[in-house]
Structure formats: structure tokens, C-alpha cells
Amino acid sequence: MTATVLDPSPVAAAFRDQVRADVQRLAEQGRSLRVVGxxxxxxxxxxxxxxxxxxxxxxVGIELDLRRTTAAQAEAAVAAANTDADVDGLFLYYPLTDRTGDRWLRELVDPRKDVEGMHSFWGRLLYENTRFVDPERTVRAILPCTPLAVLKLLEAAGLHSDRENAPLEGVTACVINRSDVVGRPLAAMLANDGARVHSLDLSGPLTFEPAIGRHAHDVRASDVDRRAALAQADVVISAVPSRDFELVRGEEVKEGAICVDVAEYTNFAPSVQEVARVFVPRVGPLTIAMAARNLVRLASARQPRS
Known part of the structure; x- marks a missing residue:
């Protein structure tokens, strides 16, 4: 078996077309969109x-104003963008300070301008599997753009069922790295869609049990190690930001699995493509498309500028 390599660019292009149409619709209402990075x-x-x-x-017709800042100035820069009525969204390119400081900066972003979906306001809705902000279910919750991109790529790879609320029922996934930016929210999103997820991290394994028969997923301690998790997984997603990571090898992976590489440095050995059904080498183009889509949703939910 030789894996089909799924290029995220055509998938992203389809979403950009949707976003472009939405941006045009807002422009016809006299609203141009602007993001500060x-x-x-x-x-x-x-x-x-x-x-x-x-x-x-x-x-797609959105202005992105890149602004240079320093660690000392970052907090004030976030505050300025939050209060600027001409700014519809805010994008933080890490690192801006250090790990602790960057986590704090994420919390300072106005959730109504959080195109990355990383504020704890959105995180609470994600982990509780609450998909709309309002009781009338007219305003969708914002999801973190990189994990959302991964889910869209899995769908493009043909991984879904006919169940609307549990499209990944029966799927076993393995997510390597449990960062707050990618790994943890991704595991939760997969489990909320019905998958059982083995989450591997330096701090030890956890299993995210699917949200089937309950409102949201459940997390429990696990003794499933790397070998067992990879052998069971229909989907393997790795996002370890280190050159020293022991690459996932073909002999570790279940035949016919879908493998997704989210890392800055590749996390998969070439032999994986001899075993996997689909291999996704990167997600970046779709991450950007999801951030743009998040912006349109945020802007559409807000009152027009006076």
C-alpha cells in the first residue's frame, strides 16, 4: 500500500472561496474587515x-496589519487592538514573550476578536461541547483554527459517518503532544465528534472517551503506551515541535490509517507512507483559511461599527 498524499491547499482554496463570498457580502453592507497581527x-x-x-x-479581501512589538510592549499592544473599533480581529504570532507570558496574552485578547479561538471563553465552550453561544443557536462558537483545520482534512480524507452529532463514531485516534494550542483541544474535538482518543504526552497518556451517551467527552487516566496507541489508531496526528522526537515509523502504524503531520519538524518517517491510506504532510494553508472563517463569524455576530 502506498498512501495518498493529501495536499491541504485545494481544501483550503474551497474554504477561501466561501470566506471571500462572505467578505463580499459584508462589504456590500459597508463593512470592511481588518485584523491586527x-x-x-x-x-x-x-x-x-x-x-x-x-x-x-x-x-479573500481581509486586511492584515502586521505590527512589530516587544515582550515589554505586547500587553499594551493587545489592549490597543482590543479597544480599536476599526480592528475586527487579533492574531498573536508566538513567541511574543515566554511560555507563561504568551498564555497570559491569549487571555487578554477580547474573545469577540479572537480569530485563533484560543481564549478560555471559547475553550470552555469547546470542552463542554457547547457549539453555539446563544440559546437560540444562531451564533456558532469559535474553534481553535489549527485543530479545526485537522478535522476538515480528516473529513476531506473520507473519515466521517452519517451521524450528524457523532461523525467520528467508531474511530480510534492517537494524538501525540497535548499542548494547549493544538494537542489538547484537538483531542477534545475528536472525542466530541465521537472518536476515542489516546493522547500521548511527556506527562503521560490520557484517553479522551467519546461524547456518545453524554453531552461532552470524558477524560480518564490511561496505561495505553505509544506502541499500543499507534497499533489501534485509525487516525494518527502528531504535533511535537522538536527535532529530537522519535519519528513515527511505518511498522508502528495500523495498516490503512490516516496520518497527519502538524509539526514544524516532520514527526513521521518515510516508511509511514508505505502503510497509511492517507498522509497529510502539513496543515498550514487550511489553518489560515479557518482563521479567516473565524473572523467572518466573529464580525457577523458583532454590531456594525457606528
Whole structure:
């Protein structure tokens, strides 16, 4: 078996078309959309991501204003964007300070402008599997853009059932790395859609039990190690940001699995493509499309500027 390599760019293009139409609709109402991106680095992954994001946003008619800041100025820069009526969204390109400082900055972003979906307001709704903000179910909750991109790619790879509230029922997934930005919310989103998820991290394994027969997923301690988790998984998603990570090898993976590489440095050995059914080598283009879609939803839910 040789894996089909799923390029995220065509999937992202379809979502960009949808976003472009929504942006045009808002423009016809006299509303242009503007995002502020805060960045502290001129080189490296954050700078590269910011350049791609700027092109992606501008492609759908959204202005992305990249602003340089420092660790000392970052908090004031977030506050200024929050209170600026001409700013519809805020994007933070990490690192801006240190790990603790960046976590605090995420909490300072106005949730109504949080295109990344990383504020705890959105996190609470995600972990409680609450999909709408209002009782009338007219305003959708915002989901973190990278995990959301992964779910859309799994759908494009053909991984879904006919059950509306449990499209991943019967699926076993393995998510390697339990970061607050990608791994943890992704495991929760998969489980909320009906999958059983083995979450592997340096702090030990956890299992996210599916939200079937209950409102939201459940998390329990687990003794499922890497070998067992990979052998069981219909889906393997790895997001370890380290060159020292022991690559996932073909002999570890269940034949016919879908494998998704979210990491800055590849997390999969070439041999995986000899065993997997579908291999997704990156998610970046779709992450940017999901952030743009989040912005449109946030802007649509807010009152027009006076």
C-alpha cells in the first residue's frame, strides 16, 4: 500500500472561496474587515507563518496589519487592538514573550476578536461541547483554527459517518503532544465528534472517551503506551515541535490509517507512507483559511461599527 498524499491547499482554496463570498457580502453592507497581527520576530517560524497568513487573508479581501512589538510592549499592544473599533480581529504570532507570558496574552485578547479561538471563553465552550453561544443557536462558537483545520482534512480524507452529532463514531485516534494550542483541544474535538482518543504526552497518556451517551467527552487516566496507541489508531496526528522526537515509523502504524503531520519538524518517517491510506504532510494553508472563517463569524455576530 502506498498512501495518498493529501495536499491541504485545494481544501483550503474551497474554504477561501466561501470566506471571500462572505467578505463580499459584508462589504456590500459597508463593512470592511481588518485584523491586527502582533509579532516580535523578524525571522523564524512565526515570521514565516505571518507572511503566509497575510497573503491568505488579503486573498479573500481581509486586511492584515502586521505590527512589530516587544515582550515589554505586547500587553499594551493587545489592549490597543482590543479597544480599536476599526480592528475586527487579533492574531498573536508566538513567541511574543515566554511560555507563561504568551498564555497570559491569549487571555487578554477580547474573545469577540479572537480569530485563533484560543481564549478560555471559547475553550470552555469547546470542552463542554457547547457549539453555539446563544440559546437560540444562531451564533456558532469559535474553534481553535489549527485543530479545526485537522478535522476538515480528516473529513476531506473520507473519515466521517452519517451521524450528524457523532461523525467520528467508531474511530480510534492517537494524538501525540497535548499542548494547549493544538494537542489538547484537538483531542477534545475528536472525542466530541465521537472518536476515542489516546493522547500521548511527556506527562503521560490520557484517553479522551467519546461524547456518545453524554453531552461532552470524558477524560480518564490511561496505561495505553505509544506502541499500543499507534497499533489501534485509525487516525494518527502528531504535533511535537522538536527535532529530537522519535519519528513515527511505518511498522508502528495500523495498516490503512490516516496520518497527519502538524509539526514544524516532520514527526513521521518515510516508511509511514508505505502503510497509511492517507498522509497529510502539513496543515498550514487550511489553518489560515479557518482563521479567516473565524473572523467572518466573529464580525457577523458583532454590531456594525457606528
Amino acid at each position: 502582533l509579532i516580535s520576530q523578524e525571522k523564524g517560524p512565526a515570521a514565516t507563518y505571518a507572511r503566509y497568513a497575510q497573503r491568505g487573508f488579503e486573498d
